[in-house]
Amino acid sequence: MLFQQITNGLTIGMIYALIALGYTMVYGILKIVNFAHGDIYMIGSFLGLFFLKELQVPLFVAFIFSAVVTALLGITIERAAYRPLRKADRIVPLISALGVSTFLISVAQLIWGTEMRPFPTSFGSKTYVVGSVTISEIQILILVLSCLLMVGLHLFVKKTKIGTAMRATSINLTNAALLGINTNRMISLAFAIGSALAACAGIMVGIYYNAVYPTMGYMAGINAFTAAVLGGIGSIPGAMLGGVLLGLVEALAGAYISTQYKSVISFAILIIVLLIRPSGILGKKEINKV
Amino acid sequence: MMSNQQAILEIEQLSVSYDAIKAVKGISLHVKQGEIVALIGTNGSGKTSTLQSISGLHKNNQGTIRFEGKDITKLEPHKIVAAGISQVPEGRGVLADLTVLENLSLGAYVRKDKKNIALDLQSMFELFPRLAERKKQLAGTMSGGEQQMLAIARALMARPKLLLLDEPSMGLAPIIVKEIFQAIKKINKDGVSILLVEQNANMALSAADRGYVMETGSIVVEDVAENLRSNDIVKSVYLGISN
Ligand SMILES: Nc1ncnc2c1ncn2[C@@H]1O[C@H](COP(=O)(O)OP(=O)(O)O)[C@@H](O)[C@H]1O
Ligand SMILES: [Mg+2]
Numbered sequence: 001m002l003f004q005q006i007t008n009g010l011t012i013g014m015i016y017a018l019i020a021l022g023y024t025m026v027y028g029i030l031k032i033v034n035f036a037h038g039d040i041y042m043i044g045s046f047l048g049l050f051f052l053k054e055l056q057v058p059l060f061v062a063f064i065f066s067a068v069v070t071a072l073l074g075i076t077i078e079r080a081a082y083r084p085l086r087k088a089d090r091i092v093p094l095i096s097a098l099g100v101s102t103f104l105i106s107v108a109q110l111i112w113g114t115e116m117r118p119f120p121t122s123f124g125s126k127t128y129v130v131g132s133v134t135i136s137e138i139q140i141l142i143l144v145l146s147c148l149l150m151v152g153l154h155l156f157v158k159k160t161k162i163g164t165a166m167r168a169t170s171i172n173l174t175n176a177a178l179l180g181i182n183t184n185r186m187i188s189l190a191f192a193i194g195s196a197l198a199a200c201a202g203i204m205v206g207i208y209y210n211a212v213y214p215t216m217g218y219m220a221g222i223n224a225f226t227a228a229v230l231g232g233i234g235s236i237p238g239a240m241l242g243g244v245l246l247g248l249v250e251a252l253a254g255a256y257i258s259t260q261y262k263s264v265i266s267f268a269i270l271i272i273v274l275l276i277r278p279s280g281i282l283g284k285k286e287i288n289k290v
Numbered sequence: 291m292m293s294n295q296q297a298i299l300e301i302e303q304l305s306v307s308y309d310a311i312k313a314v315k316g317i318s319l320h321v322k323q324g325e326i327v328a329l330i331g332t333n334g335s336g337k338t339s340t341l342q343s344i345s346g347l348h349k350n351n352q353g354t355i356r357f358e359g360k361d362i363t364k365l366e367p368h369k370i371v372a373a374g375i376s377q378v379p380e381g382r383g384v385l386a387d388l389t390v391l392e393n394l395s396l397g398a399y400v401r402k403d404k405k406n407i408a409l410d411l412q413s414m415f416e417l418f419p420r421l422a423e424r425k426k427q428l429a430g431t432m433s434g435g436e437q438q439m440l441a442i443a444r445a446l447m448a449r450p451k452l453l454l455l456d457e458p459s460m461g462l463a464p465i466i467v468k469e470i471f472q473a474i475k476k477i478n479k480d481g482v483s484i485l486l487v488e489q490n491a492n493m494a495l496s497a498a499d500r501g502y503v504m505e506t507g508s509i510v511v512e513d514v515a516e517n518l519r520s521n522d523i524v525k526s527v528y529l530g531i532s533n
Contacts, residue, residue, distance in 0.1 A: 161395070161399070164392055164395065164396060165396060165399060167385075167387070167388065168385050168388065168396055171385045171386065171387050171388065172383065172385060174347065174379075174383075175379065175383040175384075175385060176385075176396075177345075177346075177347070177366075177367035177368060178345055178347075178367060178371065178376075178377050178379060178383065179371065179396050179397060179399050179400075179444070179448070180367075180368045180371030180372055180399045180400035180448060181368055181396070182366070182368045183367075183368070284387070
């Protein structure tokens with residue numbers, strides 16, 4: 001039972017972590033919360049479904065196509081909804097984000113309807129039994145692919161020139177610009193990577209629950225944002241840690257305390273952590289009020 | 291403005307405003323190829339705003355800034371670095387959470403000649419041997435003087451033709467200031483033109499060829515450094531800031 005819950009918790013935690021990375025990377029540079037990020041995740045999921053069902057491409061191709069298109073969507077959203085407001089008061093991009101969120105949900109409803117849609121793939125339902133744990137193919141995919149994506153992201157930001165420039169931009173935009181870094185390009189890149197990761201998460205969740213629907217980004221977004229804050233918003237390892245912790249807490253609380261109270265328990269933990277460490281577990285700087 | 295053939299930097303009638311505040315009021319100045327030019331003035335006189343404008347950080351300013359004869363007034367900051375102007379900003383601007391080596395490598399961000407970058411890295415460690423000992427250390431954990439050295443070395447990694455220095459002596463012990471100024475002179479000897487902003491007028495004028503004195507957004511005196519040191523206004527500015 002315990003190991004089963006840990007497995008389930010890790011599965012959902014990885015998803016939270018992937019989505020949380022998008023919140024944290026954008027916040028790290030622009031100090032804004034992209035409240036449309038949950039809906040970008042939803043669009044990524046629908047796009048995966050579209051490529052898989054309408055274009056009949058193999059699953060891994062659907063992942064790549066959806067990640068690319070969703071990345072372009074993220075870049076476009078930044079250009080259209082946030083960049084013109086760069087110098088505006090901080091409440092303004094927040095309102096813009098809510099506008100984008102509503103827009104994306106409406107577009108999804110127009111194209112795909114309001115109903116919940118199944119995810120038509122034969123992949124994922126097969127299960128394996130390891131000791132006392134039953135693990136499905138899709139859970140294995142979520143655990144493995146998420147780990148690969150996160151290790152890849154970590155190596156990218158730590159080891160490559162562009163990744164280092166992205167970190168520099170996140171530490172101080174002006175000082176990065178004075179080094180010759182095109183900071184607008186770094187911002188686009190942060191949106192692109194965050195959106196692509198969210199798209200991958202969206203497809204995997206679609207398969208895991210065999211359901212895709214226009215408002216699916218709402219709760220996922222809130223949970224992932226919570227994970228980002230828990231780990232320390234702006235911190236990439238923080239988002240990973242926060243996501244996994246939140247997933248584990250939810251699963252264990254759901255199993256041993258009550259499924260109805262699992263969200264309450266996660267938020268209680270968030271509040272306790274923030275009381276002890278206001279900048280989150282791995283966050284460094286003081287958090288500016290959103 | 292006098293026409294000057296070998297001027298690497300020419301500023302004409304530059305004005306910078308922040309909403310209601312007019313921080314720079316139509317100043318003109320130039321830096322000739324190979325010169326060290328000091329821009330001195332008390333706190334709030336508009337020196338930093340001037341340097342930020344040269345680096346392209348203010349977009350709603352007026353006037354013209356030319357570098358090697360080309361108008362760079364409207365260029366984005368990263369393009370200005372690529373054109374050959376690097377700035378060591380006020381307060382050093384080291385990226386605290388990155389290592390010394392990462393900071394230095396980012397200094398060469400605009401360059402592609404990998405081999406020469408490695409060579410330049412070595413010469414930075416010769417210029418400031420302390421940086422070599424601290425390669426893997428996070429920049430934010432170093433002393434103020436070491437951070438200033440890092441900031442200068444990092445700016446040089448872009449191989450600039452013109453270096454803008456904003457108060458490199460700020461908050462540093464006299465012995466470190468001396469070390470920094472020796473390095474500045476050496477950098478200049480190696481062919482880099484320098485625009486040096488300072489409140490420490492004495493130090494700045496002993497290193498500079500020429501100087502400008504700024505007061506509340508305007509240039510009030512301009513002369514060769516030697517004359518400025520005996521100028522009454524400069525004496526008062528200098529006295530005004532030292533004890
Ligand atoms: N970001 C800003 N917003 C508003 N006013 C500013 C800003 N930066 C500088 N100022 C004002 O502009 C004037 C010149 O400042 P600055 O260029 O920093 O002078 P200096 O570098 O000579 O001390 C000062 O009055 C300062 O208060
Ligand atoms: Mg200043």
